[in-house]
Amino acid sequence: MTDFSFDIVGFDLDGTLVDSSGDLAAAVNAMLASDGRRTLTVPEVVAMTGGGVARLVRLALAATGGATDEAATRLQAVMLASYEANIAVLTRPYPGAVAAIEALRARGVRVAIVTNKLAALSEKLLADLALRDLFDTVIGGDTMGPGKQKPDPAPIQEMVRRMGGGRAAFVGDTMFDVTAAKAAGVPVVVVDFGRESVEGFGADAVIDHFDALIATLEGLGA
Ligand SMILES: O=C(O)COP(=O)(O)O
Ligand SMILES: [Mg+2]
Numbered sequence: 001m002t003d004f005s006f007d008i009v010g011f012d013l014d015g016t017l018v019d020s021s022g023d024l025a026a027a028v029n030a031m032l033a034s035d036g037r038r039t040l041t042v043p044e045v046v047a048m049t050g051g052g053v054a055r056l057v058r059l060a061l062a063a064t065g066g067a068t069d070e071a072a073t074r075l076q077a078v079m080l081a082s083y084e085a086n087i088a089v090l091t092r093p094y095p096g097a098v099a100a101i102e103a104l105r106a107r108g109v110r111v112a113i114v115t116n117k118l119a120a121l122s123e124k125l126l127a128d129l130a131l132r133d134l135f136d137t138v139i140g141g142d143t144m145g146p147g148k149q150k151p152d153p154a155p156i157q158e159m160v161r162r163m164g165g166g167r168a169a170f171v172g173d174t175m176f177d178v179t180a181a182k183a184a185g186v187p188v189v190v191v192d193f194g195r196e197s198v199e200g201f202g203a204d205a206v207i208d209h210f211d212a213l214i215a216t217l218e219g220l221g222a
Contacts, residue, residue, distance in 0.1 A: 001109040002107055002109055004009060004104070004107040004108065004109050004110070004217075004218070004221075005167070005169075005217055005218050005220065005221020006107060006111065006161065006166075006167045006168060006169045006220075006221055006222070007092050007108075007110060007158060007166030007168070007214055008110045008111075008112065008127075008163045008166050008167065008168040008185075009104055009110075009111055009112075009168070009170070009171065009217065010111075010112045010113070010114045010156060010159045010168065010169070010170045010171070011057070011111070011112070011113055011114070011135075011167050011170075011171045011172075012113075012115055012150075012170075012171065012173055013047070013113055013115035013117055013122055013125070013179050014049055014115065014116075014173075014175065015049060015050065015173035015191075015193075016049065016094075016171055016173045016177070016191050017093060017094065017097050017113070017131075018091050018092060018093050018097075018125070018129070019091065019092060019193075020089065020090075020091040021042050021045065021046045021049070021085055021154065021178050022050060022089070022090030022126070023083065023089055023090050023091045024045055024046075024083065024087055025040065025041070025045040025046075025219055026041045026080060026086060026089070026090075026117075027079050027080075027082040027083035028040060028048075028056065028057075028060050030058060030079070030082040031051055031057070031063055031079035031082060032061075032075075032215055033076045033078075034073070034075070034078050035075055035078075037065055038066040040060060040063065040064070040121055042187075045065070045136070047133070048060060048063075048175035049157060049174075050116065050173065050176050050177075051149075051150075051174075051176055052114060052116040052117075052141045052149050052192060053116075053117070053118060053141070054072070054076065056079075057072055057075060057076040057079055058072055058132070060088070061075065067094065068164050069166060075153065078198060079217055080118075080121075082092070084121060084124065084178065086194065087092065087124055087125050087128060088105045088125055088128035088129055089127065091126070091129065093129065093130070093131065094193060094210060095210065096189070096209055096210030096211045096213075097167070097210045098134065098212070099111070099133070100137075100193050100210040100213045100214060101129070101134050101143070102134070102213070102214070102215055104195060104214070104219060106135070110117035110135055110136045110163045110164075110166075111134060111135055111136060112135055112137045112138070112139065112159045112162070112163065112186035112195055113135050113137070113138045113139065114133065114139045114150070114156055114158075114159050114170070114180075115139070115141065115171060116139075116140075116141035116149045116150055116176065116184075117140055117141055118140050118141055118142050119139070119140025119141070119142055119143050120140070121140075122137055122138050122140045123140075123146050125137065135171060136162075137138075137156045137159065137161075137162045139158055139159055143155060143158070149171075150176040150177060150179070150180035151175070151180045151183070152180060152182075152183070153183035153184035154183040155180065155184075156168075156170060156180050156181055156186055157184050160184070160186070167221065168186045169186060169187045169188070169189065169191045169217055169220060169221070170184075170186050170187070170188045170189070170191070171188070171191065171213065172188060172189075172190060172191070172192075173190060173191050173192075173198070174201075178190060178201045178202055179202050182202070187204045187205075187211065187220045187221075187222050188203050188204055189205045189206070189216055189217065189220070190202065190203035190206050190207075191206075191208070191210075192206050192208050193208065204220055205219070205220060206218045
């Protein structure tokens with residue numbers, strides 16, 4: 001037990017801990033260009049992100065001429081190769097994110113990443129940004145097996161199991177995060193960094209800057 005309101009705090013990665021929108025959009029657009037398709041804007045790609053790479057590729061193809069199974073399989077490989085080669089060019093942590101996580105760790109809180117990004121790419125991104133040591137564990141979209149990514153509660157339940165149990169909270173940015181956390185019985189804070197309205201998500205709290213995270217979690221655990 002910590003003297004903080006939670007023993008375990010999990011974070012989503014894309015759109016929550018880091019702004020990865022520029023590098024994701026570049027990889028999606030490299031994929032689309034390779035197939036002779038029009039490219040997408042960064043906000044268009046952001047709106048397609050959060051449900052894993054297969055969904056992102058399908059939505060990007062559907063928006064640019066159509067998504068057959070054959071094209072999705074072939075072009076997902078192109079997207080992933082491009083993304084892996086340029087995963088940390090533009091991607092940076094959101095303001096205050098590192099300080100907030102260090103403050104949690106200083107209180108003895110165990111801190112995890114639960115993302116729908118593939119585990120190997122998540123590990124690479126965190127290592128390239130020198131953030132990996134902030135986290136006790138990293139659970140990716142392929143860690144729990146097919147179909148067992150957020151909004152399924154399995155990866156959040158796995159986080160609690162790996163951390164040895166305790167009072168857990170989750171911090172995310174999309175409905176996938178809120179649905180998964182609620183199904184796992186874990187209070188959820190949503191970050192609203194001005195990209196879309198999150199009021200309808202049904203989160204326990206909304207913050208617009210990481211400076212508010214500690215006090216918000218204290219309020220939820222009180
Ligand atoms: O891969 C995605 O779609 C987004 O990943 P996230 O779960 O870290 O937001
Ligand atoms: Mg996200």
